[in-house]
Amino acid sequence: MLTGIPPYRPNHLLSFDFDGTLHNPAGVPPVSLDFFALLTELRETHQAAWGINTGRSLEYLLEGLAESHFPSSPDFIIAREREIFFLASDGTWQPDDEWNERCEREIGQLLVESEDLMHEIRHLVKERTGAEWIEQPGEPAGIIARTETEMAWILRQIETRVPPTSALGWQRNSIYLRFGDRAFQKGSSLARVARRLDIPPACIFAIGDSHNDLEMLDHTVAAMIACPGNAVSEISAHINAQGGYLCRESYSEGAIEALRHFFPKPSTESFPS
Ligand SMILES: [Mg+2]
Structure with a gap:
């Protein structure tokens, strides 16, 4: 129903x-x-x-x-x-x-499948920026940068590492970024x-x-x-x-x-x- x-x-x-x-x-x-x-x-x-x-x-x-x-x-x-x-x-x-349960399930699976890539991005963010990595219930992977400029730099790093054919997507809103499924x-x-x-x-x-x-x-x-x-x-x-x-x-x-x-x-x- x-x-x-x-x-x-x-x-x-x-x-x-x-x-x-x-x-x-x-x-x-x-x-x-x-x-x-x-x-x-x-x-x-x-x-x-x-x-x-x-x-x-x-x-x-x-x-x-x-x-x-x-x-x-x-x-x-x-x-x-x-x-x-x-x-x-x-x-x-x-x-x-x-819909909501399908979203959560498919995004969870995708993040598991993209584990190596996510690990690389997380490491990069931690070592090269002052941005915060977010991982909590309902928010499996996200970033809060200190400035828009820092977020723009992080985005460029993500874009060069995630193939355009990948289902892995992200939503950016000023200094905030949330990973998810492009769908x-x-x-x-x-x-x-x-x-x-x-x-x-x-x-x-x-x-x-x-x-x-x-x-x-x-x-x-x-x-x-x-x-x-x-x-x-x-x-x-x-x-x-x-x-x-x-x-x-x-x-x-x-x-x-x-x-x-x-x-x-x-x-x-x-x-x-
Ligand atoms: Mg707005």
């Missing part, structure tokens, strides 16, 4: 990265209240469900939503770029067990949510600001793609090359601008009869 399907049956899906896209740590409030008003409107006009697609764990994201005083919960959450949860009618978060990222996870809800890419919107958003900002996943004005240059260039929408505004003001671009207000002009 499939578990974790949301009670609400939408016609459109809206996928938002959290940090740097919706959430501005210097903002007061960190997420514009106008953003939530627009979501309410789009729920009525387009039967749009919305979700957060983040590199954060579920627990850490829920902390972030509480700290940001979100007035309503998302319909779905994709945590650690791959773990899917749907909001149940009783307010609990129901995991998509089939499980924000794009494939959003596509999984869409399949569960029977929503085609033409009716899916996605917005993100950083490297780990790349796979969801793809027309095979979402026809409506955008990045906020504060996006990293590689993501802005990608959105531009794909014919997506480059916002002038940053953070949640950018998300509002992009939503208004793809879901314009119905004209209220009346024509003479």
